Amino acid sequence: MSENIEKLKQENAEERPADLFRAFSENYRWENVPFLPYKEEGTAPFKAISRQVLFQNPELRCELRYFEVAPGGYSTLERHQHTHGVMILRGAADVLLGNQVRPVKTHDLVNIPPMTWHQFRTKGNEPMGFLCMVNVDRDRPQLPTEEDLLLLRSSDHAVAAFLSVY
Numbered sequence: 001m002s003e004n005i006e007k008l009k010q011e012n013a014e015e016r017p018a019d020l021f022r023a024f025s026e027n028y029r030w031e032n033v034p035f036l037p038y039k040e041e042g043t044a045p046f047k048a049i050s051r052q053v054l055f056q057n058p059e060l061r062c063e064l065r066y067f068e069v070a071p072g073g074y075s076t077l078e079r080h081q082h083t084h085g086v087m088i089l090r091g092a093a094d095v096l097l098g099n100q101v102r103p104v105k106t107h108d109l110v111n112i113p114p115m116t117w118h119q120f121r122t123k124g125n126e127p128m129g130f131l132c133m134v135n136v137d138r139d140r141p142q143l144p145t146e147e148d149l150l151l152l153r154s155s156d157h158a159v160a161a162f163l164s165v166y
C-alpha cells in the first residue's frame with residue numbers, strides 16, 4: 001500500500017464525528033471543507049480557480065474534489081496517466097479533450113482518459129464549477145512542450161482557436 005494511502009488512513013482515523021455530515025452552504029462552499037487554491041502558484045499555468053476536497057477516502061481509493069473557475073478563468077492544460085471523472089455542477093465552459101473542443105454545461109459529464117490533453121475554459125459571466133473524481137495514487141501532470149502545442153493546433157481548427165491564447 002502506498003505512502004499516500006497510509007497517510008490518508010491516519011488522517012481519517014482522527015476524523016471528527018461532525019465530518020460525517022457536512023452541509024452545503026452559500027456560494028458552493030461546504031461546511032468543514034477548506035477552501036484552497038487550485039494548485040501552488042507558479043507550478044503550472046492556470047487562472048482564477050479554487051479547490052475544495054469533498055471526499056478523500058483511502059478505502060474508496062479516490063478523491064472527489066470541487067473546482068470552481070471564475071469568469072475568464074481556466075484550468076491547466078495537462079495530461080497524465082491517471083484519469084478523471086468530471087461532472088459540471090454550475091455554469092458553462094469549453095473543454096479541450098484530446099483533439100477536440102466541446103461546449104459543456106451544468107450536469108454534463110466528461111470522461112478524461114489516460115494521457116489525453118485536457119483544459120477547461122469558462123464561458124459567459126458566471127463561475128463554472130465541476131466535481132472531479134480522481135485516484136488517490138496518481139502521477140504528476142505533464143505540461144505541453146512547444147512541439148505538443150504545434151501538434152495539437154494542427155489537429156483541428158477548433159483546437160487551434162482554443163489554443164490561440166498560448
Ligand code: MN
Binds near residue numbers: 118
Ligand atoms: Mn488533470
